[in-house]
Amino acid sequence: MSDFKKIRELNLKLTKEKIRNSVNVDNFICQAISSIAETDKVINLLSKRLREWYLLYNPEFTNSISDHWKFAELITKKSKEQLLKELRIDYSMGADLKKHDLDAIFNLAKQILNLFKFQQETENYLESIMQDYCPNLKELAGVTIGAKLIGHTGSLKKLMILPASTIQILGAEKALFRHIKTGSRPPKYGIIYWHQFIQSTKRQEQGKRARALADKIAIAARVDYFKGNFIAKKLKQELERKFK
Amino acid sequence: MSDFKKIRELNLKLTKEKIRNSVNVDNFICQAISSIAETDKVINLLSKRLREWYLLYNPEFTNSISDHWKFAELITKKSKEQLLKELRIDYSMGADLKKHDLDAIFNLAKQILNLFKFQQETENYLESIMQDYCPNLKELAGVTIGAKLIGHTGSLKKLMILPASTIQILGAEKALFRHIKTGSRPPKYGIIYWHQFIQSTKRQEQGKRARALADKIAIAARVDYFKGNFIAKKLKQELERKFK
Numbered sequence: 001m002s003d004f005k006k007i008r009e010l011n012l013k014l015t016k017e018k019i020r021n022s023v024n025v026d027n028f029i030c031q032a033i034s035s036i037a038e039t040d041k042v043i044n045l046l047s048k049r050l051r052e053w054y055l056l057y058n059p060e061f062t063n064s065i066s067d068h069w070k071f072a073e074l075i076t077k078k079s080k081e082q083l084l085k086e087l088r089i090d091y092s093m094g095a096d097l098k099k100h101d102l103d104a105i106f107n108l109a110k111q112i113l114n115l116f117k118f119q120q121e122t123e124n125y126l127e128s129i130m131q132d133y134c135p136n137l138k139e140l141a142g143v144t145i146g147a148k149l150i151g152h153t154g155s156l157k158k159l160m161i162l163p164a165s166t167i168q169i170l171g172a173e174k175a176l177f178r179h180i181k182t183g184s185r186p187p188k189y190g191i192i193y194w195h196q197f198i199q200s201t202k203r204q205e206q207g208k209r210a211r212a213l214a215d216k217i218a219i220a221a222r223v224d225y226f227k228g229n230f231i232a233k234k235l236k237q238e239l240e241r242k243f244k
Numbered sequence: 245m246s247d248f249k250k251i252r253e254l255n256l257k258l259t260k261e262k263i264r265n266s267v268n269v270d271n272f273i274c275q276a277i278s279s280i281a282e283t284d285k286v287i288n289l290l291s292k293r294l295r296e297w298y299l300l301y302n303p304e305f306t307n308s309i310s311d312h313w314k315f316a317e318l319i320t321k322k323s324k325e326q327l328l329k330e331l332r333i334d335y336s337m338g339a340d341l342k343k344h345d346l347d348a349i350f351n352l353a354k355q356i357l358n359l360f361k362f363q364q365e366t367e368n369y370l371e372s373i374m375q376d377y378c379p380n381l382k383e384l385a386g387v388t389i390g391a392k393l394i395g396h397t398g399s400l401k402k403l404m405i406l407p408a409s410t411i412q413i414l415g416a417e418k419a420l421f422r423h424i425k426t427g428s429r430p431p432k433y434g435i436i437y438w439h440q441f442i443q444s445t446k447r448q449e450q451g452k453r454a455r456a457l458a459d460k461i462a463i464a465a466r467v468d469y470f471k472g473n474f475i476a477k478k479l480k481q482e483l484e485r486k487f488k
Contacts, residue, residue: 013335016335016337019337020336020337020338020339021339023300023338023339023341027300028300028345028348031293031296031297031300032348034293035293035297035352038289038290038293039290041289042286042289042290045282045285045286046282046283046286049275049278049279049282052275053275053279056267056271056272056275091257091260092264093260093263093264094264094267095264095265095267097267100369100372100373101272101373103369104272104276104365104366104369107362107365107366108279108362108366111358111359111362114355114358115355118351118352118355121348121351122348122351122352125344125347125348128344129344129345
């Protein structure tokens, strides 16, 4: 009995150790990219509230600017008079609020600016860990898209064993299964759609470019996993030469 | 033509002035209570992420505490060793993270703490404007429930003209229309369900209490709208006497 107990305890300890050692950079990348995506949602939600609230005070300015970051930045820095002057409006439909009421609005704006800053810092963190872990993927796909690919598959290893054609449509699973079930047209791109290389061209070209880009990303991921040289620059040049 | 133009301009100006003067305390209350509710959502979303992230480092502590605020507060203040010691655990399944990786996690925790603080400040602001605008409603229903009632109807005036039986089930519209359509049981309470007076009793009593509370809230809202005396204390005593 005592021997069994000993074995059990030893086993427990070994399992715990295994769990402990299973934490790696892949986990950090998944957490960081999810955190960035969620902060995005949060910022949108709070910015909508901020706009609706500030609208009572200065509707003309609220409607003149669509960028959330700029909006929160400007209303905390400049007075209503300054902002209206820049728009060349001399009579505002907004009410004159007391300082007490305004402070509550500016407090919300400050929260949003803080969240933007946090998002930026997390992106910097993500960039620094990817620089060590998968420099080729980072350089070729970019920080956000590279991290999303890893986050979507779960780890660099799982990404690396995928064929290029799968990498091409990662994130477009819904369209893919609709294609398989109903025979609608198959998706041409998933997460990589937002890559500069695909965005910068016209619609008819995008499918071809997505295939070529996915090819190179698959190579980059494999080289990174086996700790090869830095070849992303060369891969990029090949891509550009192909679609000149 | 010139006369028409003059009339048009005068009209425009009058309309703008009307819009300007239509902003009142009701608007602030609606915005503030919505802001608080949305901050709640945001905190939940980010806290879930924080827990998942921190789990890699210290799973034992993460699972030992369910309060989001306490969790964020403790992990930023105390070291892993301290936290584990308090739980009397000597071998953790969590990995040892580098400072660089930990900082990213703590950064998220700080954002969450900031948002909690912001929520508290907005509640204080809400309390101060309700103290002036509707002291009876605030005292009787509480800051959050009172503000939700105003936010739900749109203004104190609209709340004031409702019969007590409608106030009782404000916020339970879905159940009400299901009752009308399918004949299921009607709702007994809406927003006011979360009031201490209803929460502190057993289930069979709650319907009766909700009706009595809604009666008194209707009275309080009317008195507040017509700027009457402070009678909330008396109303409260009447309620308590009735359900002794």
